[in-house]
Amino acid sequence: MRRLIPASFIPLPTNPAVAQRTSRIELPWNRHGVDPYGIDQRELARLYTLLGFFYHRYFDVKVYGTENIPPRGRAMLVGNHSGGWALDAVMVIASLFFERDPPRLGQGMAEKFIQRMPFLAWFTSLIGQFLGIPENAVRLLEDERLLLVFPEGARGTAKLYRDRDSLVGFGTGFVRLALQTKSPIVPFAFVGGGEAIPTVANLYGLGRFFGVPYIPVTPWGAAIPLPVTLQILYGAPIILEGSPDDTDDVIVGHVERVKRRIAALIVQAREVRDGKRRESDLELG
Amino acid sequence: MKVVVTGIAGALGREVASRLVGKGHEVIGIDVRPWYHPPDGVRVVQADIRKRPAEDVFRTMRPDAMVHMATVTHLTHRSKDRFRINLGGTQAVFDHCHAYGVKAAVFVGRHTYYGAGPDSALCHTEAEPPMAVHTFPELSDLVAADLYAGSALWRYPAIDTSVLRLCYTLGPLRQGTLAAFLRGPRVPTILGFDPLFHFIHEYDAADSIVCALESRLRGVYNVSGPPPMPLSVIVREAGRTAVPLPEMLLRPLLGRFGLPKLPPGALEHVKYPIVIDSSAFRKATGFAHRFDEDATIAAFREAQASGAKNVT
Numbered sequence: 001m002r003r004l005i006p007a008s009f010i011p012l013p014t015n016p017a018v019a020q021r022t023s024r025i026e027l028p029w030n031r032h033g034v035d036p037y038g039i040d041q042r043e044l045a046r047l048y049t050l051l052g053f054f055y056h057r058y059f060d061v062k063v064y065g066t067e068n069i070p071p072r073g074r075a076m077l078v079g080n081h082s083g084g085w086a087l088d089a090v091m092v093i094a095s096l097f098f099e100r101d102p103p104r105l106g107q108g109m110a111e112k113f114i115q116r117m118p119f120l121a122w123f124t125s126l127i128g129q130f131l132g133i134p135e136n137a138v139r140l141l142e143d144e145r146l147l148l149v150f151p152e153g154a155r156g157t158a159k160l161y162r163d164r165d166s167l168v169g170f171g172t173g174f175v176r177l178a179l180q181t182k183s184p185i186v187p188f189a190f191v192g193g194g195e196a197i198p199t200v201a202n203l204y205g206l207g208r209f210f211g212v213p214y215i216p217v218t219p220w221g222a223a224i225p226l227p228v229t230l231q232i233l234y235g236a237p238i239i240l241e242g243s244p245d246d247t248d249d250v251i252v253g254h255v256e257r258v259k260r261r262i263a264a265l266i267v268q269a270r271e272v273r274d275g276k277r278r279e280s281d282l283e284l285g
Numbered sequence: 286m287k288v289v290v291t292g293i294a295g296a297l298g299r300e301v302a303s304r305l306v307g308k309g310h311e312v313i314g315i316d317v318r319p320w321y322h323p324p325d326g327v328r329v330v331q332a333d334i335r336k337r338p339a340e341d342v343f344r345t346m347r348p349d350a351m352v353h354m355a356t357v358t359h360l361t362h363r364s365k366d367r368f369r370i371n372l373g374g375t376q377a378v379f380d381h382c383h384a385y386g387v388k389a390a391v392f393v394g395r396h397t398y399y400g401a402g403p404d405s406a407l408c409h410t411e412a413e414p415p416m417a418v419h420t421f422p423e424l425s426d427l428v429a430a431d432l433y434a435g436s437a438l439w440r441y442p443a444i445d446t447s448v449l450r451l452c453y454t455l456g457p458l459r460q461g462t463l464a465a466f467l468r469g470p471r472v473p474t475i476l477g478f479d480p481l482f483h484f485i486h487e488y489d490a491a492d493s494i495v496c497a498l499e500s501r502l503r504g505v506y507n508v509s510g511p512p513p514m515p516l517s518v519i520v521r522e523a524g525r526t527a528v529p530l531p532e533m534l535l536r537p538l539l540g541r542f543g544l545p546k547l548p549p550g551a552l553e554h555v556k557y558p559i560v561i562d563s564s565a566f567r568k569a570t571g572f573a574h575r576f577d578e579d580a581t582i583a584a585f586r587e588a589q590a591s592g593a594k595n596v597t
Contacts, residue, residue: 135407
């Protein structure tokens with residue numbers, strides 16, 4: 001019987017070149033093309049084929065500073081949310097695949113509600129997007145994986161259009177995680193998600209009905225993104241010194257340092273967008 | 286070494302007994318079920334572990350070690366007595382071990398201790414508390430037995446006690462929770478979910494128990510074999526057909542039309558994975574599994590096919 005895989009419901013093609021590239025992701029694949037956590041190579045190839053269309057054709061994605069992404073070994077990509085849903089995470093995952101050689105799998109830390117949704121829970125685990133709890137994060141980093149962290153959490157995706165380039169409060173867990181696992185933090189900025197999905201309102205009541213935190217509404221109703229320019233800026237890795245058991249005020253100091261780096265990257269992206277700064281003048285260090 | 290094995294008449298119990306005899310140990314089995322022709326070197330006392338004849342085994346034969354496998358699940362035992370067998374039985378045998386000078390004890394528990402749910406971790410380590418108690422109340426007696434056996438480490442420090450949390454077993458013996466789930470030609474799964482299942486070949490499971498006993502292991506250890514596989518792949522490789530049904534439809538259908546009768550909590554185990562980290566056990570004992578995931582499923586499938594032929 002054919003496997004009822006989520007993506008298979010829509011008969012999506014797999015681009016052979018993308019499939020070949022997928023097989024070069026450095027993960028401990030078994031002979032079924034599955035890693036110890038159940039990440040499925042075929043499913044990834046199908047996903048990247050689909051993402052490739054959006055990454056290369058639909059959106060105009062401009063990526064800077066990919067050399068700041070470690071080619072292998074543990075690292076945490078820490079950035080801002082931009083857009084009514086996790087379009088930022090999707091495009092960062094695509095850039096890690098298409099811009100790096102060998103390609104890397106970015107593993108996000110998914111919201112709890114996803115695990116309860118049929119098909120979504122299944123699909124996200126096949127492509128390595130696991131539940132965002134500290135135990136999982138520690139395990140993946142100790143396994144030398146590349147983790148995607150949005151310290152703003154769901155409050156970040158709930159930003160309205162007028163707040164699109166602002167940062168809401170950062171959680172502190174990611175800093176303790178970096179200190180505990182001695183992982184470098186690669187700060188990144190994502191700009192343009194607010195233009196792609198200009199949220200005018202979030203329907204929290206309706207969201208509860210469907211078991212999601214909220215449903216974003218755009219001037220045209222559904223949160224279908226516009227084909228606009230998206231920018232991703234990867235800054236130089238930050239290696240934090242200290243203990244995960246430091247007091248909160250020490251930890252908050254580290255959080256502020258990372259947050260300032262991300263804010264500075266957002267400003268630069270904005271300036272390039274508005275023609276006030278040349279791409280060659282970007283300061284990512 | 287003189288070893289008492291409780292629950293010896295079960296498929297895994299017999300494997301453990303044969304291995305112990307093969308290594309030159311003397312085996313005394315206790316089970317309410319009969320084992321008619323045990324191999325040489327194995328004596329079987331047909332008794333309930335909570336009753337007098339079982340205590341007499343400890344008193345008169347003075348064993349050096351015990352392997353406690355006489356626990357039952359909701360799948361094999363439906364009576365209200367289950368709680369008393371699992372918890373009362375465990376209490377009784379550990380008390381006997383203390384009273385009659387047993388030096389090493391192995392409790393064979395299950396990895397379902399950790400429970401399955403949308404918020405559980407990718408991979409469980411021994412330090413985690415049991416989640417099964419609230420996701421699957423029918424497992425609470427096994428969880429309690431596991432914790433109770435672990436308490437022997439501080440109550441009876443003279444006994445080297447190890448608690449093994451063994452993942453599902455699969456293989457030619459066709460016994461156990463996962464084998465029972467895969468027994469029919471059609472296996473119900475939940476539409477939109479495909480959890481990883483962690484399993485170990487039955488022979489490897491028996492080896493791990495013997496290994497724990499001979500290493501005089503102390504503490505609580507997860508025991509698993511090859512890396513886990515998605516349920517859909519296990520079903521397919523076992524020559525079965527998965528029947529994915531929406532959860533809303535599956536709940537009322539359970540126990541009808543040839544579908545297994547499962548408590549509602551069991552459905553969480555078909556939706557979410559329980560994967561365990563057994564690196565501590567491997568490091569402490571040097572244990573390595575012999576059968577990979579493909580060989581394990583193939584052994585089950587072949588045994589199932591020939592078993593079916595024998596019936597007809």
